[in-house]
Amino acid sequence: MIRYNFKEIENKWQLFWNKNKSFKSKLDKKKNKFYCLEMFPYPSGKIHMGHVRNYTIGDVLSRYKILTGFNVLHPMGWDAFGMPAENAARENKLDPKDWTNKNIYTMKTQLKKLGLSIDWDREISTCSEDYYKHQQLFFLELFEKGLVYRKENYVNWDPVDETVLANEQVIEGRGWRSGALVERKKLNQWFFNISKFSQELLDGLETLKSWPNKVKTMQKNWIGKSFGCEIDFIIEGKLPIKKIKCFTTRPDTLFGFSFLALSVDHEISKFYEDNKDFKLFKNECSKTGTTEEAIAVGEKIGFKTDLIAINPLNPTQKVPVYFANFVLMDYGFGAVFGCPAHDQRDFEFAKKYKLKIKTVVRPHDEEETFEVNEEAYPGAGVLINSDFLNGLEAPEKSVIETINILEKKKLGKKQINYRLKDWGVSRQRYWGCPIPIAYDENGKTVPIPRSMLPVKLPENINLGVKGNPLDSQNDWKKIIINGKKVTRETDTLDTFVCSSWYYLRFCSPKEKQYGYTKEEIDYWMPVDQYIGGVEHAILHLLYSRFFMKALGYKNNEFNVDEPFKSLFTQGMVCHETYKDNNNNWLSPEEVDSNDGKKYFKKNKPDEKIIVGPSESMSKSKKNTIDPEEMINNYGADAVRLFILSDSPPAKDVQWSEQGMISSYKFINKLWNMHNLIMEKLKDNEENKNFSEDINKYTNQLVDKINFNLEKFNYNVIIANLYQTYNFLNEKLKYKIDAKNLKKNYIKILTIMSPVIPHFTSECLEILGENQFQNWPKVNNKYLENEIVNIVIQINGKKRGVINVNKDINESNLIKEIKKDDKLNKFFDVNKISKTFFVKNRLMNILIK
RNA sequence: GCCCUCGUGGUGAAAUUGGUAGACACAAAGGACUUAAAAUCCUUGCCCUUUUGGGAGUGCCAGUUCGAGUCUGGCCGAGGGCACCA
Numbered sequence A: 001m002i003r004y005n006f007k008e009i010e011n012k013w014q015l016f017w018n019k020n021k022s023f024k025s026k027l028d029k030k031k032n033k034f035y036c037l038e039m040f041p042y043p044s045g046k047i048h049m050g051h052v053r054n055y056t057i058g059d060v061l062s063r064y065k066i067l068t069g070f071n072v073l074h075p076m077g078w079d080a081f082g083m084p085a086e087n088a089a090r091e092n093k094l095d096p097k098d099w100t101n102k103n104i105y106t107m108k109t110q111l112k113k114l115g116l117s118i119d120w121d122r123e124i125s126t127c128s129e130d131y132y133k134h135q136q137l138f139f140l141e142l143f144e145k146g147l148v149y150r151k152e153n154y155v156n157w158d159p160v161d162e163t164v165l166a167n168e169q170v171i172e173g174r175g176w177r178s179g180a181l182v183e184r185k186k187l188n189q190w191f192f193n194i195s196k197f198s199q200e201l202l203d204g205l206e207t208l209k210s211w212p213n214k215v216k217t218m219q220k221n222w223i224g225k226s227f228g229c230e231i232d233f234i235i236e237g238k239l240p241i242k243k244i245k246c247f248t249t250r251p252d253t254l255f256g257f258s259f260l261a262l263s264v265d266h267e268i269s270k271f272y273e274d275n276k277d278f279k280l281f282k283n284e285c286s287k288t289g290t291t292e293e294a295i296a297v298g299e300k301i302g303f304k305t306d307l308i309a310i311n312p313l314n315p316t317q318k319v320p321v322y323f324a325n326f327v328l329m330d331y332g333f334g335a336v337f338g339c340p341a342h343d344q345r346d347f348e349f350a351k352k353y354k355l356k357i358k359t360v361v362r363p364h365d366e367e368e369t370f371e372v373n374e375e376a377y378p379g380a381g382v383l384i385n386s387d388f389l390n391g392l393e394a395p396e397k398s399v400i401e402t403i404n405i406l407e408k409k410k411l412g413k414k415q416i417n418y419r420l421k422d423w424g425v426s427r428q429r430y431w432g433c434p435i436p437i438a439y440d441e442n443g444k445t446v447p448i449p450r451s452m453l454p455v456k457l458p459e460n461i462n463l464g465v466k467g468n469p470l471d472s473q474n475d476w477k478k479i480i481i482n483g484k485k486v487t488r489e490t491d492t493l494d495t496f497v498c499s500s501w502y503y504l505r506f507c508s509p510k511e512k513q514y515g516y517t518k519e520e521i522d523y524w525m526p527v528d529q530y531i532g533g534v535e536h537a538i539l540h541l542l543y544s545r546f547f548m549k550a551l552g553y554k555n556n557e558f559n560v561d562e563p564f565k566s567l568f569t570q571g572m573v574c575h576e577t578y579k580d581n582n583n584n585w586l587s588p589e590e591v592d593s594n595d596g597k598k599y600f601k602k603n604k605p606d607e608k609i610i611v612g613p614s615e616s617m618s619k620s621k622k623n624t625i626d627p628e629e630m631i632n633n634y635g636a637d638a639v640r641l642f643i644l645s646d647s648p649p650a651k652d653v654q655w656s657e658q659g660m661i662s663s664y665k666f667i668n669k670l671w672n673m674h675n676l677i678m679e680k681l682k683d684n685e686e687n688k689n690f691s692e693d694i695n696k697y698t699n700q701l702v703d704k705i706n707f708n709l710e711k712f713n714y715n716v717i718i719a720n721l722y723q724t725y726n727f728l729n730e731k732l733k734y735k736i737d738a739k740n741l742k743k744n745y746i747k748i749l750t751i752m753s754p755v756i757p758h759f760t761s762e763c764l765e766i767l768g769e770n771q772f773q774n775w776p777k778v779n780n781k782y783l784e785n786e787i788v789n790i791v792i793q794i795n796g797k798k799r800g801v802i803n804v805n806k807d808i809n810e811s812n813l814i815k816e817i818k819k820d821d822k823l824n825k826f827f828d829v830n831k832i833s834k835t836f837f838v839k840n841r842l843m844n845i846l847i848k
Numbered sequence B: 001g002c003c004c005u006c007g008u009g010g011u012g013a014a015a016u017u018g019g020u021a022g023a024c025a026c027a028a029a030g031g032a033c034u035u036a037a038a039a040u041c042c043u044u045g046c047c048c049u050u051u052u053g054g055g056a057g058u059g060c061c062a063g064u065u066c067g068a069g070u071c072u073g074g075c076c077g078a079g080g081g082c083a084c085c086a
Helices: A006-019 A049-067 A083-092 A096-113 A129-144 A194-207 A213-223 A251-256 A267-272 A276-288 A292-297 A344-352 A396-408 A518-524 A539-552 A627-634 A636-645 A657-682 A691-710 A714-731 A738-752 A757-766 A810-819
Strands: A033-038 A071-073 A148-158 A163-165 A183-192 A226-236 A243-248 A259-262 A302-311 A314-324 A335-338 A381-383 A412-417 A437-439 A445-447 A478-481 A484-488 A529-533 A567-570 A573-579 A591-593 A599-601 A604-608 A610-616 A787-794 A797-805 A832-838 A842-847
Touching: A006 A096, A006 A636, A006 A757, A033 A049, A033 A518, A049 A071, A049 A529, A049 A567, A049 A573, A049 A627, A049 A636, A049 A691, A083 A096, A096 A627, A129 A148, A129 A539, A194 A213, A194 A539, A213 A539, A213 A567, A226 A251, A226 A314, A226 A396, A243 A259, A243 A335, A251 A396, A259 A302, A259 A344, A267 A276, A267 A302, A276 A302, A276 A314, A335 A344, A396 A412, A627 A636, A627 A657, A636 A657, A636 A714, A636 A757, A657 A714, A657 A738, A657 A757, A691 A714, A691 A738, A714 A738, A738 A757, A797 A810, A810 A832, A810 A842
Parallel strands: A033 A071, A033 A529, A259 A314, A529 A567, A787 A842
Antiparallel strands: A148 A163, A148 A183, A226 A243, A226 A302, A226 A412, A259 A335, A302 A314, A437 A445, A437 A484, A478 A484, A573 A610, A591 A599, A599 A604, A787 A797, A832 A842
């Protein structure tokens, strides 16, 4: 028998698909489309196992949809701008472009080795001018629509590298690369007005039926809608301040008012700028603000002003006004009314400064004399000590009633607030999409005219300088627009902007005039299935949803509101971690074991290894497995099979070398079985043995696979394939009808093909069949068995199984039970008090 | 602190959605073939019984039901998200 030569066979089919453009997609209005998209990779150098898992899941789905007759769009591209290229280039004195393109080449070659059904003619790269010129045009459009603006904002500033850092690049208050203490600095930044769409983005979530609830909840929390009211507090004091506006969700607790707290950035702070103590206080606040932990355990501190605030519902009550560290300027109005009895934060503040704590909500199960003393009570109850509000149900009724009263008295008005902040898109970096803006001598904004697009990145620049390299490019910066000398914006766009519309570009990757054509968008969008990691649950997915709404804003260009109809988030690929006695991480190749229990350093049995928990593969922990090596050793089909086999795609999967080997062996077993089948098919004799069995098995298998494909139970599909092998292998021991076997075998190869396409293409070719077969239809006739196993329970306990013809009725079943000696042992037919009969499945007999 | 998700053999996991718990695979132990190894194949897997059998059993405690891994309530544990959001 010929050994299965996976190298040769996989290479052969990959060349075939490439040469014949087997996965090229064309707009065809007569056919139903299916747009399958996986999150595109950052070209960091080589693909990792996470990519293998992500793209295998998408590939199985795409190939399945192709065979069921859909016009499938399955593209791939590169999220090619970003910091790593700039850093790598700086370290190795390279051009970021060269570094990136080299990586793209390597990774593309690797992806091709996986045998993915990608339409490579649609490949895009966000760092190419063909891509980012359209993005610059979008920027100008959004600017004209008023969805882009510039304002001063605080950023994380690395004083050593002279650059802005993203929040995740600040580790324990220090820059991740320089290690310098990060400062809060005010800078002029460009913003996308995403908060304008807060309500729409929230409403849109309701329409996304096929998104994981987890992701929807995360976005919902991120948008953070809250219902309440704004209240004007009358202020008394020496300053020229008459009133302060606050936002609150609990106006009903106004009678528990005890202080008013302001953010240190509140406009009133300008009156205190010369106050030494206030300066010290402000400084203290900025110190505690940096790390998350400091915030969590942070003490509430305040600075008492000489102002007095008046309770709008009880003008005789006057309370002090403080600046406080826990009040944020960019939420609400930067001012909070303090009700210590019913807000924990206010409670802690009141305790510290010995302010009055007045209980105004009594929980339903408490006495009339209930008083808050150990901690605030934010829950439901009845209003007390609140004059004309007494007796109202809190919070639902009381909040609405209080807002009505405030509105009537013109003291406040109903308001809805969102936590979602506008998206700052400026980055002081070279390797990104240039912002198509310039400034004149007076600093006035001048958009770059469309005729001057694209704004190309200058080449051959010196990356060795501190700060943004574009800033020192004078010949690039200084230009003339309409005869006027202007200076270019040197910031580039956040790379999340690039990934916010790439799904549109895949529909029209070659279009020159605009980022896409309407005709193609109308046909292909929305993405029917989007697949990627849950780490993008908020930012990337929210930005993409925003971008679609922003592009369609005012001209209602799109037929669809949401870019991604269904979302699937796959789990991570994990591996055990290893450390030696000196606490150094070791890679799996450096570790060996004789019995699978005790581990030691390879070739050094005396040096013991500490085996750590299985964690997500990462270079820093050295617990990575190189996909290319696995493909070289075991073949792409085996790797695809294994990455799907052990765990449901939504959960983390443990990489196991043993599991990998067993997948490899399985392909070889299938090959041996294939050769056995080829032998059997030479036998033209018509032996009807087992034909019905095989027909039935195949139909039931197809039915199961369909079900499991739709639900992403890919691990169960692999189990179904193993069962199929076990079934067929058993049947092949006997004589078998050749014609019928072939018919069923083709079906079986077809349903295997999304997972192991190289293998099935080869087998189908040997059989003289096309590798792309129509997906088999299920014949309902074969779904039910003539003989069924009925479980017999006595008083709810399983006592036996009876094999009978299907659809047997209850009385006939009881007759059968009477004949069964084993069952009769357990009960006396005359003592049956009640039976529960589930047709073709179960009978529960209750005995007196 | 708040929100979400999940607890099934030594391990990864199945369970037609309320009806035979542990499919399929990994690891382990025993065996067959072989001079031997590799490869391949078979058997076993908690407790009682020599076998036939029987019992317990899906984190823990209650409940609903003829029947609960699945539904309800409470508790315990693990993982993830958010961060003073008024």
